Amino acid sequence: RKEVEQDPGPFNVPEGATVAFNCTYSNSASQSFFWYRQDCRKEPKLLMSVYSSGNEDGRFTAQLNRASQYISLLTRDSKLSDSATYLCVVTLSGGSYIPTFGRGTSLIVHP
């Protein structure tokens, strides 16, 4: 089982839709959680960190469920410019702080 798993999609949604991505992780000692966005042929860029109490940044809401070991990203009012791949990143504890990436979920927003 991979340490970090995501549904690869693609999620194909119309503009204005609400879409949710989930990511599961296998190591319960995981410490930090992030969502990154990657546009085609570009480097990943931080979209938002995920905090234990959940957090919101504009149209994006991130949630963490430690008991079930998953994080989620909710995107409201999808824009064409949201089309990208969304990467879940988990940093394990134990002194090594190695970031581990999921394979990413592809989102296509169409008119």
Add this chain to the structure above:
Amino acid sequence: DAEITQSPRHKITETGRQVTLACHQTWNHNNMFWYRQDLGHGLRLIHYSYGVQDTNKGEVSDGYSVSRSNTEDLPLTLESAASSQTSVYFCASRNSDARGTLGANVLTFGAGSRLTVL
């Protein structure tokens, strides 16, 4: 502004040649990482460094080496390039001193180096 730069951005080489991909960051970050990205595999860790003179193997380190002689640079060397090493390579850095604070563990990536081995 601080940045992280990779060079070359595109490289075509032949099987068996030695190739070095450069990564230079001006963030003064202690931690630096090299990943490769391939379809179906996502980002996989090749090597990483926690500071000067420190290097560690990642999950796909065979055929690659790194050295860290200063804070700013972590060059990635392919000793004898193979076609299986055709990929996009990303360098990233992180401020280890930010642990426990907001923004801790956030990776900043370079723009990537696209390597083709013929």
